[in-house]
Amino acid sequence: MTNKDMQDIIGGLALTALGVFAAVHAQTYEFGSLTRMGAGYFPVALGVILALLGLLIAVPAFFRRGQPIRVEWKTFALVMGGIVAFALTLKVLGLVLATALSVVISSLADRDTRWKGRIFLAIGVAAVTYVVFSMGLSMVLPIWPWSL
């Protein structure tokens, strides 16, 4: 399918789907009239406009050559993993360990980092984070697993 502009097709159709979903879902809110716009008026109108724009983007893309889509799946997954790991472990493991874990996971995405560097980086970032956020900005954070 390299003779089509896949970027715009996927994007356009996704937007159309989103617009339709929004317009349909917002029907459950009171619509009102032009004079007294209800909660549903704006979202429905926007949803319809978005759906139309999505088609406007996707349809010409069928007749147009586009660039290949490049997705860095591994990088994406590891960055997501780093953030999610932090979110899930902050309250369980405390700031220092959660930071270290997050750094280790996300640094796996880079091709050139070695394990020694990774450990140092984890320690360094945890230290900086502690100093900046906990000490510098006096944020209330559990630091270690036992300090909850």
Add this chain to the structure above:
Amino acid sequence: MDILNGLMLGLESAMQPVTLLYCFIGVFLGTLIGVLPGIGALATISLLLPITYHIPPTAAIVMLAGVYYGAQYGGSTASILLNLPGTPSSAVACLDGYPMAKQGRAGVALFMTTIASFVGSMLGILALILFSPSIAELGLKFGPAEYFSMMLLGLIAASTMASGSPAKGLAMVVLGLLLGTVGTDVNSGVARFDFGVPELMDGINLVALAMGIFGVSEVISSINQVRESEVKEKITMRTMMPTRKDVRDSIMPMLRGTGIGSFFGALPGTGASIASFMSYAVEKKIAKDPSRFGKGAIEGVTAPESANNAAAQTAFVPTLSLGIPGDAVMALMLGALIIHGIQPGPLLMTQQPELFWGLIVSFGIGNIMLMVLNLPLIGVWVAILRIPYRVLYPAILVFISLGVYSVNNNTFDVLMVAAIGAVGYAMAVLKFEAAPMLLGFVLGPLMEENLRRSLLLARGDLMTFIERPISAGLLGFGAALLLWSIWGALKRTVRASELKKDFPEAA
């Protein structure tokens, strides 16, 4: 209050030690992230937003503003040395700055861009001072219809000036508007699109949205990118001195760039990036020898730098005097102001003059600090550019996560950043621009409010937007912009298909 009194008041307010300290932090941080590719003013300001809760409002805004215009100073450093823009608006500086570096004139380029940035900023501040009072007065005549039309104009400008087709830009704006409807509707109390999730009843967290869309997706895209040549040249004070010809050649471009930048900065919906591109285009068009551009013409570097700095300053004109943000960063700034209980708009000047004028004076102080900082520290920035990205980005991700967490002490928000980051990456991969979306998101609730009110006042008559003169003028301008960009897009498509007809093998 007249300008001189205002400036005196502002000076008093800006010279407070706390304000000065945060001004310094802001401009320093701004230059730093401006120098570093991969982190921009947008991500940094959204990161700093939660931190601003702990400091006094004036100092907070001064700091955020410092980050904003400070980034315009540092952005060209990476463009010149590495052919990699530090900020979107310095992409243009790569075109002639990098060739200058290859010719051994990197020091001169760096020096001249700092001067150009300073000139652009100071003159931009002058424009800000001169025009804000009159714009604010005009703003007092604004009713909800005018506000709506102005915001619509801003959104149209933002979507059409974005790269890519106007349809994509518009779609992004509409998506942003739609996302802005998530949450409890103020008028009716109905919770929209919350899907039973209590955290969504207040709407999508602005900080999470901004950091996810810009910060996280930028990180994903930047990892494992091969950096071009390492910085080789040794930059000393002597290598930075420009020749007299350089200075003479740059004066008019700097002034022209400032003019262009001031205009685009003040126009809602356009900002520093567009200003710098336009400035480059203008310089190339009116140059006696356009073929010099792209090979190290100094006007190609100084004019856009003046433009983007001027734009960064005048962007505050609509934001402060009308409450309408000029671009995504201003939208964040507006969000920050509202969070601190400051209502930007025509009344700001009269109700909180010490804030308004204090901010403006701090711009001047900040720019002076930046001049003093940047010239001797150019060597330091160059050294920082040598830090590999793989060391920086895990820290950036942790900072993003912690920053979002600190808003509500809620790990759900951090998960939301991850989800939004995924969407943001998808958008980047599919080449859909995110900045118009953020603008739509911030303006959405305001637009809906104004639309409702103006229709209520006009008893449902849509013609009110055209009957009222100011509103009609704004809408007319917006329609013209829209038609012009559609025309441009059609021309491009026609030219592309004609090219295919002539060279079928190339297709």
